[in-house]
Amino acid sequence: MTERQPYVSSDEVLAVDGISVWLSGREILHDVRFSLRRGQFAGLIGSNGAGKTTLLRVILGLTAPTAGDVRIGGEPRARRSGGVGYVPQKIQLDPDMPLRARDLVGLGLDGHRFGIPLPSRSRRRLVEEMLRAVGAEKFGDARVGNLSGGEQQRVLIAHALISGPKLLLLDEPLANLDIRSEQEVVSLLARIAKEQQVAVLLSAHEINPLLPVMDRVVYLAAGRAASGTASEVVRTEVLSELYGHHVDVIRVHDRLLVVAGRADEPGAPVSHDDAAPVARAW
Numbered sequence: 001m002t003e004r005q006p007y008v009s010s011d012e013v014l015a016v017d018g019i020s021v022w023l024s025g026r027e028i029l030h031d032v033r034f035s036l037r038r039g040q041f042a043g044l045i046g047s048n049g050a051g052k053t054t055l056l057r058v059i060l061g062l063t064a065p066t067a068g069d070v071r072i073g074g075e076p077r078a079r080r081s082g083g084v085g086y087v088p089q090k091i092q093l094d095p096d097m098p099l100r101a102r103d104l105v106g107l108g109l110d111g112h113r114f115g116i117p118l119p120s121r122s123r124r125r126l127v128e129e130m131l132r133a134v135g136a137e138k139f140g141d142a143r144v145g146n147l148s149g150g151e152q153q154r155v156l157i158a159h160a161l162i163s164g165p166k167l168l169l170l171d172e173p174l175a176n177l178d179i180r181s182e183q184e185v186v187s188l189l190a191r192i193a194k195e196q197q198v199a200v201l202l203s204a205h206e207i208n209p210l211l212p213v214m215d216r217v218v219y220l221a222a223g224r225a226a227s228g229t230a231s232e233v234v235r236t237e238v239l240s241e242l243y244g245h246h247v248d249v250i251r252v253h254d255r256l257l258v259v260a261g262r263a264d265e266p267g268a269p270v271s272h273d274d275a276a277p278v279a280r281a282w
Helices: 052-058 101-110 121-133 149-161 179-198 236-243
Strands: 012-021 024-037 041-045 067-072 085-089 167-171 198-205 218-223 222-226 247-252 255-262
Touching: 012 052, 024 052, 024 067, 024 218, 024 247, 041 052, 041 179, 041 255, 052 085, 052 167, 052 198, 085 121, 085 149, 101 121, 101 149, 101 198, 121 149, 121 167, 167 179, 179 218, 218 236, 222 236, 236 247
Parallel strands: 024 222, 041 198, 041 218, 085 167, 167 198
Antiparallel strands: 012 024, 012 067, 218 222, 247 255
């Protein structure tokens, strides 16, 4: 673990400093520390129960940490403060809902206000620009409930970005997407991070789809985190310490395979719920 450092970088967007969370008598997160700068794309990797969603909720200001603090652009994170875009894990979009893709994107500008938004030339221009930015202009007039999973993700990303956030959080956006859509969404987010200088933190179970574009990884296991580049973090000695038992990391055809137990003991038992699977391709 690194010691707490003062905020000194003008391009640091997110600083997570010693976050711990206890819920119902159980420690969900323990002393989590990492930071992101403008334009960086980071993967938040971990299995179910590792604490990914809880960490995102802390960053959003929806869950109060037991210890530690979060800073956005050097300022303490306050609930309802601006500067953060968010794409949640599960959104049910009814095919019969009379809501076009461009309407949903526009709600990112004024969905928090009461009443019907008034049309304006500048508002329409912003919506069109954001649809083009995510490659969704061809289906801007389609009902969002009739779009494919990959198309819906593009619209939801545009919705989260149109207010000009410094930080974009995405909770499992690749779940239930086919391989092609998965690759398209990852490439889109990497491009947006660089072009718009937005820090992107994407939670996922698997690291392999993110490897070609990811600048940093925050790897969660049993509520503890290791952060850095993929080559620094996804290593046998680092993950073994994180999980609390031996874990082998094997690279096969540019993919990462994490194996619980020693290489000569492929059937070695997993010691706790959040441990790596006996054999998992990442």
